[in-house]
Amino acid sequence: MTERNYTTVNPCVMCQPMGSVMAFKGIESSMVLMHGSQGCSTYMRLHLSHHFREPVDIASTSLSERGAVYGGSENLKKGLRNVITRYHPKVIGVTTTCLAETIGDDVRRILQEFREEENNADDVHIISVSTPSYEDSHTTGFIKAVDAIVRHFTEYGMGNDIFNNKLNVVLGENIAPEDTRELKRMLKATIGPRSFIFMPDTSETFDAPMTGKVEKIFPGGTPLSEITYMKNCAASIGLGITSDNRAVDHLETKYNVPAKRVPMPIGLEYSDRIMSVLSEIAGSEIPEAYRKERGRLIDAMVDVHKYLYGTRVAIYGDPEMVLGMLSMSLENGMYPVLVAPSCKTPAFREHAQERIDAMNLDCEVKIFEGLDFDAFNDAVKEAEPEILIGNSNGKYISQQIGIPLIRVGFPIHDRVGAQRILLMGYRGAMNILDRITNTILETKDIELEKKWLQNKSNDLQESCCDLRSAHMQPH
Ligand code: SF4
Structure with missing residues (x-):
């Protein structure tokens, strides 16, 4: 940096x-x-x-x-x-x-x-x-x-x-x-x-x-x-x-x-942890409805794996949310190349490392605590993520670099519905996975469309040149 x-x-x-x-x-x-x-x-x-x-x-x-x-x-x-x-x-x-x-x-x-x-x-x-x-x-x-x-x-x-x-x-x-x-x-x-x-x-x-x-x-x-x-x-x-x-x-x-x-129940592993603690306290099995939700989440993870695997992601924001999103991105095969909780906390690094070590990752994960957006901007340029996950304050970085931003956390002041963003539990994980995957697919669509338009305009230019040179030939 x-x-x-x-x-x-x-x-x-x-x-x-x-x-x-x-x-x-x-x-x-x-x-x-x-x-x-x-x-x-x-x-x-x-x-x-x-x-x-x-x-x-x-x-x-x-x-x-x-x-x-x-x-x-x-x-x-x-x-x-x-x-x-x-x-x-x-x-x-x-x-x-x-x-x-x-x-x-x-x-x-x-x-x-x-x-x-x-x-x-x-x-x-x-x-x-x-x-x-x-x-x-x-x-x-x-x-x-x-x-x-x-x-x-x-x-x-x-x-x-x-x-x-x-x-x-x-x-x-x-x-x-x-x-x-x-x-x-x-x-x-x-x-x-x-x-x-x-x-x-x-x-x-x-x-x-x-x-x-x-x-x-x-x-x-x-x-x-x-x-x-x-x-x-x-x-x-x-x-x-x-x-x-x-x-x-x-x-x-x-x-x-x-x-x-x-941990905050974000993603499969952390949702499992709270469910097992609660079922232990209750002295009963995890309810059938939640087992079904868990099964649906795993089904969704299988569905999106081919799109998410290897996607380089930068995550920033409040520490618990960042830790949860790190865990979720790891369990879905993404590469969290940059992880930046907004402030230093006593145990973030230890828990983040525990989750990273549990995976056989092919990439380096950089953890920066308490960065400002200026330093974060530099770190993003170096880490070269394909998407950002965090609050609205990262939108200028996303615009400057030209990568999408998935808005989660606090504050989200440039979009509506922040109070209704579901992140926690199996249903929250499904919701966020869908959002991330669809954003990646939409970005690909836009890139394809741009390429298609570019090819079209090149073809058009070529055919105009051909036409012009045909008219310039002596009869
Ligand atoms: S808004 Fe007020 S309380 Fe907050 S940092 Fe500024 S002076 Fe301090």
Whole structure:
């Protein structure tokens, strides 16, 4: 790759509070108040609403020069009052931006003061998350917020201590509403409809049906009453293996809720892993419907193998999605020549290598963690993939190099339907395999058409020349 002297150009990650917002939006009756300057919340609102195609309200404490110099205590308290009176939420997630972190506002102390000063704040759970963006990415912001929510509802004496036989299922990375629905369908089929607590659940809040009613906070999300019981559950599953799942770890160390970590079920191998864990927990066989789905996926893999085998692919985006897509491309005979998770995580490389080593690959797989798009562009040129798999931000590379981009992950702001992209489970794998294969076939068709048109125009030119020279012959 080209060596450059300057710092990040077009980062692949988004800021920590963005991840925090996505976690809070999966909780019942929750509103986010961003402590910092106004532009941060505007950027996040736009990004989220372009991706999910839903209005996404995020309040801001709108710190100005005065707040930046003298502290944002007054703005934060005023913001909280406004959010309570206008939105009537049950939960307010206070997430900090770079400015609030840099000036060193003591958010916990300000919230304590606020609770003492206000009489009407008792009914609302105010949960703060420290999310300085210069420290980490949106994926960490998500993990931190989920952890803060679980700690809040379990540590403040809520929930009774009666053991319940449920399973906590805690995400380690934001996923599409359609994938949430798919995972819940899997859980219902294997361990039973009321046997799990899924957290956070954005299946309704980021993909709400049109009812004709204007909702300030969309219904749905993980019910608060359930979160309080997470400490009494029989076990937890942390979905995602590249980073720590702090909430699941906390439930294990503090409340002895045994935890298991599984990869996001993307592709055959990773879907099999979750299904076998769930059937083990349920103490029963994998349901017949899922065995059929698995069989259909294998059938689909056989069908597309001749098109996908040896196709060079570059995968980038959030780490869990990238790991899953790497696994899926390997099991379908593709050559993942370039793999670039947007941020560094403790265990991505280890798990990626494990999957690569399990295959006898005829190509080198380059893994770059935490690249910006500028460096990624160089890496793509060197690796020479035939397709890109990742979010919308790679579209300029795809256009420049002239290879197709399969849009998955977050953000997808230049196409519709991102909230309905199914990636997880056997059905998700079939959906993505079809998309990849059809894209390859369409690209071939376009190339053939171009060649055919070129040949046609060459033939036409030749026949014109023949005609001209025939007319120029003396009679
Ligand atoms: S200032 Fe910080 S929190 Fe705000 S948008 Fe920029 S990176 Fe994100």
